[in-house]
Amino acid sequence: MARNGLCLPGNAPAFRATLVLSLLLLLQPIRAGHDYHDALRKSILFFEGQRSGKLPHDQRLKWRGDSALHDGSTAGVDLTGGYYDAGDNVKFGFPMAFTTTLLAWSIIDFGRVMGTEQRNAVKALRWGTDYLLKATAVPGVVFVQVGDPYSDHNCWERPEDMDTRRTVYKIDHNNPGSDVAGETAAALAAASIVFRSRDPAYSRLLLNRAVKVFEFADTHRGAYSSSLKNAVCPFYCDVNGFQDELLWGAAWLHKASRRRQYREYIVRNEVILRAGDTINEFGWDNKHAGINILISKEVLMGKSDYFESFKQNADGFICSVLPGLAHTQVQYSPGGLIFKPGGSNMQHVTSLSFLLLTYSNYLSHANKNVPCGMTSASRPSSNKLAKRQVDYILGDNPLRMSYMVGYGPRYPQRIHHRGSSLPSVQAHPARIGCKAGSRYFLSPNPNPNKLVGAVVGGPNSSDAFPDSRPYFQESEPTTYINAPLVGLLSYFAAHY
Numbered sequence: 001m002a003r004n005g006l007c008l009p010g011n012a013p014a015f016r017a018t019l020v021l022s023l024l025l026l027l028q029p030i031r032a033g034h035d036y037h038d039a040l041r042k043s044i045l046f047f048e049g050q051r052s053g054k055l056p057h058d059q060r061l062k063w064r065g066d067s068a069l070h071d072g073s074t075a076g077v078d079l080t081g082g083y084y085d086a087g088d089n090v091k092f093g094f095p096m097a098f099t100t101t102l103l104a105w106s107i108i109d110f111g112r113v114m115g116t117e118q119r120n121a122v123k124a125l126r127w128g129t130d131y132l133l134k135a136t137a138v139p140g141v142v143f144v145q146v147g148d149p150y151s152d153h154n155c156w157e158r159p160e161d162m163d164t165r166r167t168v169y170k171i172d173h174n175n176p177g178s179d180v181a182g183e184t185a186a187a188l189a190a191a192s193i194v195f196r197s198r199d200p201a202y203s204r205l206l207l208n209r210a211v212k213v214f215e216f217a218d219t220h221r222g223a224y225s226s227s228l229k230n231a232v233c234p235f236y237c238d239v240n241g242f243q244d245e246l247l248w249g250a251a252w253l254h255k256a257s258r259r260r261q262y263r264e265y266i267v268r269n270e271v272i273l274r275a276g277d278t279i280n281e282f283g284w285d286n287k288h289a290g291i292n293i294l295i296s297k298e299v300l301m302g303k304s305d306y307f308e309s310f311k312q313n314a315d316g317f318i319c320s321v322l323p324g325l326a327h328t329q330v331q332y333s334p335g336g337l338i339f340k341p342g343g344s345n346m347q348h349v350t351s352l353s354f355l356l357l358t359y360s361n362y363l364s365h366a367n368k369n370v371p372c373g374m375t376s377a378s379r380p381s382s383n384k385l386a387k388r389q390v391d392y393i394l395g396d397n398p399l400r401m402s403y404m405v406g407y408g409p410r411y412p413q414r415i416h417h418r419g420s421s422l423p424s425v426q427a428h429p430a431r432i433g434c435k436a437g438s439r440y441f442l443s444p445n446p447n448p449n450k451l452v453g454a455v456v457g458g459p460n461s462s463d464a465f466p467d468s469r470p471y472f473q474e475s476e477p478t479t480y481i482n483a484p485l486v487g488l489l490s491y492f493a494a495h496y
């Protein structure tokens with residue numbers, strides 16, 4: 001139900017920051033510290049609430065049960081497992097792969113400082129990669145979605161009772177999808193780095209699969225929205241094109257495999273695939289800023305002089321996000337939150353903040369700053385902006401509420417999430433049918449099941465938040481809001 005608002009053109013007109021105000025808010029004294037470690041633990045726990053399939057014995061979020069145990073059967077394959085993307089019960093492969101890539105990146109860059117949460121983060125990642133391995137088990141095919149979104153969104157049902165159509169959607173050489181296949185290759189390659197020392201055999205399996213999926217993505221080029229049409233649009237429509245996912249997949253394969261072919265691919269295709277486009281965005285549809293930050297690390301570490309232009313693009317990204325500069329292209333709410341129109345704004349907040357922080361760390365290792373025209377944006381200011389965004393999420397905002405369920409004294413009570421808003425299968429074992437759930441959707445009461453760690457779409461551009469289920473753009477959590485937040489919280493837990 002939630003995705004339609006997100007399908008904005010990638011190069012929607014850029015918005016000017018409310019410069020002075022956001023700069024003032026950015027420089028406000030830091031409030032009494034947050035318990036970042038508590039927030040980190042919760043941000044990972046959230047993924048257990050989004051699990052599809054048979055739940056393991058060590059499942060900690062107890063109100064959920066097994067669900068969708070026959071996914072894939074209509075196509076003669078096993079597609080059980082994986083994650084529901086948000087507050088519905090569809091398994092959308094494109095955002096699931098992006099979520100998996102970002103969880104892996106969070107662990108690669110910040111796993112060392114996660115402490116006791118590292119194990120849980122790796123489990124959350126593996127829940128994603130186990131599914132992506134199933135979805136790519138048939139050569140030349142990627143199963144990219146399970147669940148008819150119209151049938152699903154027509155009901156307000158617990159995943160455990162689901163009786164909507166679990167249609168299986170795939171791409172192949174006749175119906176290509178370089179976007180979703182490229183992102184899936186990126187996820188598998190990134191995860192192979194995480195498992196390299198933890199589980200070498202699994203890591204090799206992931207990397208080999210990533211190589212094959214990327215080859216398929218690159219050989220049979222096209223957008224999955226053109227192949228699958230209204231099965232994926234307007235939900236997770238590829239508006240931004242598939243070129244970025246090809247570069248993104250190659251960048252992760254380069255990092256994971258160190259094979260020369262991927263370096264050459266990146267250099268050869270940098271201009272053709274438009275590496276420097278729409279630099280101030282990063283999300284499930286648009287990878288441009290992420291590509292440039294990821295590849296710049298090598299330039300900054302002195303490992304490669306092939307990629308200098310990516311570093312320039314990455315600098316351009318920083319200058320476009322930091323408020324108060326001549327280059328600023330990102331809008332801020334009066335309370336200081338990054339704001340992009342289109343709904344589920346927190347996805348932009350966490351993913352852009354993640355890039356601000358990672359790049360700041362890469363710069364810091366190289367002892368470099370970012371030139372932004374006449375001014376130079378210092379490393380500390382991008383680090384501080386990322387922290388400011390995280391602190392806003394955790395409660396330093398005009399409403400003095402946390403946007404993470406279960407964190408702090410005030411947080412969203414009526415999130416747009418079927419499982420959380422309906423009585424649990426333990427409390428109410430009898431089935432609740434498609435339309436029987438409507439009265440829970442419309443109820444003014446708080447949700448009975450706490451989806452601990454869920455971060456919702458968040459306030460509107462004037463920092464107002466309705467805390468109401470029907471306002472899905474504000475009250476729905478998604479997996480790709482949390483995936484980069486895991487990395488951010490790990491860093492701030494370790495450093496503050």
Ligand SMILES: *[C@@H]1O[C@H](CO)[C@@H](O)[C@H](O)[C@H]1NC(C)=O
Nearest residue numbers: 459460461462463464465466
């Ligand atoms: C944000 O929501 C509040 C409360 O519903 C409303 O008064 C305000 O106009 C909204 N702001 C924008 C920019 O839509």
